[in-house]
Amino acid sequence: MKMKTTLNLLTLLFLLTVIASCDKNENDGPSDEEGNILISTMLPNADGMSGSAYMQLIGNIEPASLTNSSALPVPYSSVPMVCGDDVFIIPGWGGETDILTKYSRVDGQLVEQGEYTLPENSGATNVVTKGDVAYIACALQGKIIAINHKTMEEIAVIDITSYGVGDQNPEPSSMLIRDNLLFVGLIQMVGGYFPAPERPYSDVLIIDTETNQVVKMITESTSGISTPTRPVDPNSIFMDESKNIYVVGLGAWGSLPGHKSGILRINAGKTEFDQDYAFVFNTTTITGETNLLDYVHAVKYYGNNKLYGTANIPAYYGDPINFITDRTVVPVEIDLVAKTIKKLDFPYSNSFGVSVGVYENYVVFGLATSSANGYYTYNPSTGEASSSVVVTTEGYPYTFTSFEN
Numbered sequence: 001m002k003m004k005t006t007l008n009l010l011t012l013l014f015l016l017t018v019i020a021s022c023d024k025n026e027n028d029g030p031s032d033e034e035g036n037i038l039i040s041t042m043l044p045n046a047d048g049m050s051g052s053a054y055m056q057l058i059g060n061i062e063p064a065s066l067t068n069s070s071a072l073p074v075p076y077s078s079v080p081m082v083c084g085d086d087v088f089i090i091p092g093w094g095g096e097t098d099i100l101t102k103y104s105r106v107d108g109q110l111v112e113q114g115e116y117t118l119p120e121n122s123g124a125t126n127v128v129t130k131g132d133v134a135y136i137a138c139a140l141q142g143k144i145i146a147i148n149h150k151t152m153e154e155i156a157v158i159d160i161t162s163y164g165v166g167d168q169n170p171e172p173s174s175m176l177i178r179d180n181l182l183f184v185g186l187i188q189m190v191g192g193y194f195p196a197p198e199r200p201y202s203d204v205l206i207i208d209t210e211t212n213q214v215v216k217m218i219t220e221s222t223s224g225i226s227t228p229t230r231p232v233d234p235n236s237i238f239m240d241e242s243k244n245i246y247v248v249g250l251g252a253w254g255s256l257p258g259h260k261s262g263i264l265r266i267n268a269g270k271t272e273f274d275q276d277y278a279f280v281f282n283t284t285t286i287t288g289e290t291n292l293l294d295y296v297h298a299v300k301y302y303g304n305n306k307l308y309g310t311a312n313i314p315a316y317y318g319d320p321i322n323f324i325t326d327r328t329v330v331p332v333e334i335d336l337v338a339k340t341i342k343k344l345d346f347p348y349s350n351s352f353g354v355s356v357g358v359y360e361n362y363v364v365f366g367l368a369t370s371s372a373n374g375y376y377t378y379n380p381s382t383g384e385a386s387s388s389v390v391v392t393t394e395g396y397p398y399t400f401t402s403f404e405n
Contacts, residue, residue: 034057034059034060034108035057035058035059035105035107035108035109035110035403036057036058036059036060036359036402036403037057037058037059037060037061037357037359037400037401037402037403038055038056038057038080038082038087038105038110038399038400038401038403039055039056039057039058039066039366039375039391039393039397039399039400039401040053040054040055040074040079040080040397040398040399041053041054041055041068041071041393041394041395041396041397041398042054042076042352042395042396042398043068043394043395043396050076051076052073052076053073053074053075053076053078053395053398054068054071054072054073054074054395055071055072055074055080055087055089055110055399056068056070056071056072056110057105057108057109057110058391059108060359061359061362061364061375061377061390061391062390062391063390063391064390064391064392065391065392066374066391066392066393066394067394068394068395072103072110074089075089075091075092075094075096075097076092076094076096077091077092077093077094077095077096078090078091078092078094078096079092079125079232079233079234079398079399080399080401081126081127081128081234082234082401082403083127083128083129083134084129084404085104085105085106085403085405086102086103086104086105086113086129086149087102087103087104087105087110088100088101088102088103088127088134088136088149089101089102089103090118090124090125090126090127090136091118091122091123091124092123092124092125092232093123093125093139093140093231095121098117098118098119098120098121098122099115099116099117099118100115100116100117100118100124100127100136101114101115102114102115102116102149102152105403113152114149114151114152115152116147116152116154118136118138118145119138119141119143121140121141122136122138122140122141122143123138123139123140123141124136124137124138124139125137125139125173125174125231125232126172126173126174126175126231126234128175128176128177128182128234129149130177130180130209132148132149132150133146133147133148133149133155133209134146134147134148134149135175135177135182135209137172137173137174137175137184137231138172139169139171139172139173139187139231140169140171141169142159142160142161142164142168142169142170142171142172143157143158143159143160143161143172144157144158144160144172144175144182144184144207145157145158146158146212155212156212158207158212158213158214160172160184160205160214163186163203163205163214163217164188165188165190165196165199165203166188166190166191166196166199167190167191169189170186170187170188170203170205170217171186171187171188171189171231172184172185172186172205173185173186173187173228173229173230173231173236174229174230174231174233174234174235174236174237175234175237176237176238176239176245177209178239178243178245179243179269180208180209180210181206181207181208181209181215181271182206182207182208182209183204183205183206183237183245183266184204184205184206184207185202185203185204185228185229185236185237185247186203186204186205186217186228187227187228187229187231188201188203193253194252194253194255194256195226195227195252195256195259197256197257197258197259199226200221200224200225200226200251200252200256200258200259200260201219201220201221201226202219202220202223202225202226202227202228202247202249202264202273203217203218203219203228204217204218204228204247204266204273205217206218206271215271216271218266218271218272218273219273220264220273220278222275222278223260223262223264223278223280224251224258224259224260224280225249225251225260225261225262225263225264225278225280226249226250226251226252226256226259226260227249227250227251227252227253227259227261228247228248228249228264229247229248229249229250230248230250230297230298233248233297233298233299235298235299235300235301235356236248236298236299238299238301239301240301240303240305240336241303241304242268243268243269244265244266244267244268245265245266245267246263246264246265246301246307246336247263247264247265247266248261248262248263248296248299249261249262249263249264250295250296251281251282251294251295253294253295254282254294254295254312254314260280260281260282260283261280261281261282261293261294261295261296262278262279262280262281262282263278263279263281263307263334263336264277264278265277279336279339281293281295281296281311281341282294282295284339284340284341285341286311286332286341286342286343287340287341287342287343288342288343289313289330289343291313291314291315291316292313292315293311293312293313293314293332293341294312294313294314295311295312296309296310296311296312296332296334297309297310297311297312297329297351297354298310298354298355298356299334299356300356300357300358300363302358302363302380305335305336305337305338306333306334306335306336306380307333307334307335307336308331308332308333308334308356308358308363308365308378309331309332309334309356310329310330310331310332310349310354310355310356310365310367311329311330311331311332311341312328312329312351313328313329313330313348314328316328316348323350323351323352324350324352325350326350326351327347327348327349327350327369327370328348328349328350328351329348329349329350329351329353329354329367330343330344330346330348330349331343331344331346331356331365331367331376331378332344333380344365344378344385345385346365346367346369346376346378346385347367347369347370347371348369348370349367349368349369350368350396352368352396352398353366353367353368353369353373353396353397353398354366354367354398355397355398355399355400356400357399357400357401357402358402359377359400359402360402361379361380361381362377362378362379363377363378363379363380364376364377364378364400364402365377365378366393366396366397366398366399366400367389367397368396368397369389371388371389372388372389372392373389373392373393373394373395373396373397374389374390374391374392374393374397375389375390375391375393375397375400376388376389376390377390
């Protein structure tokens with residue numbers, strides 16, 4: 001039990017700060033030519049809790065070996081938030097900076113547009129936009145800040161501390177806007193990094209973006225799914241083609257008995273959880289894999305009820321645990337209707353190479369395998385997985401976002 005507790009604490013710290021490592025590559029590949037894709041990589045110091053991180057634009061997914069020589073540095077604990085052609089760099093949980101920086105993609109280049117100073121120790125981990133308004137989830141403050149991202153001036157500070165369960169902070173996480181309503185996952189950490197053991201629930205806060213007032217908090221308490229949305233994964237709350245909202249729960253990162261990972265749904269036009277839908281991950285057999293997952297690190301909705309993700313398989317941790325060399329992460333295909341999980345034909349990754357995105361008709365996985373760090377591709381139409389890494393990176397590939405135009 002002591003080993004499992006240590007494992008989960010370390011894993012959570014890595015997840016919340018997006019810690020990563022690297023194998024250095026020799027050759028530069030195409031960087032911001034065309035600029036259709038934003039990628040991010042991280043290189044840690046020896047302590048693993050600090051280091052450097054970079055983002056850059058690339059034109060496509062063709063064989064290349066990338067370095068960070070022309071990449072832009074970003075805070076080590078930050079995840080770039082892409083909203084249309086805008087990219088927001090936020091402080092994250094690391095406390096390295098209190099500055100939010102906005103870039104825009106202009107003629108295939110990332111051009112800095114302005115800065116906004118957030119409260120000290122904001123823990124800002126997510127941004128969504130509606131027109132000129134950007135909403136920033138400040139997880140360590142129990143606040144959501146609205147700014148005009150054209151002028152970088154504050155519009156409102158929405159205090160949600162009263163919705164905390166067990167303390168005065170519900171920890172706002174990833175967000176989504178539908179029908180002028182802002183849906184906010186609340187991870188409800190109590191006295192540390194985990195939710196209350198006796199409360200395997202999922203809370204989502206709903207805010208009216210016309211008034212910036214809280215409408216209500218909704219709670220799902222029957223499935224056992226908890227920890228709704230991963231703070232550093234903007235895709236952990238998403239909509240399908242019919243505008244149904246799906247909320248990915250991490251189940252206390254596999255650390256608490258009775259807390260389950262999985263997916264809940266809020267149907268189109270509704271502001272309550274669908275009581276007839278719950279898909280529990282950690283009790284579902286994975287086709288092609290003999291062991292169960294405990295949670296899914298990152299996800300991306302492809303369409304036609306197919307969700308792709310990077311599943312964590314705790315059975316593959318070593319003794320002692322080594323997050324660099326232990327290959328515990330496998331890309332999977334998740335069917336939201338059939339409620340099935342299928343392993344895809346890729347080498348396993350460590351706990352840092354866990355990104356997933358979509359480019360044209362391909363699903364792209366950023367993995368740190370025993371042979372390479374970088375991006376692999378999967379064609380859902382043919383079921384074909386790239387036999388080796390396509391784009392090699394300097395550092396662990398921790399995000400992948402394809403621009404929509």
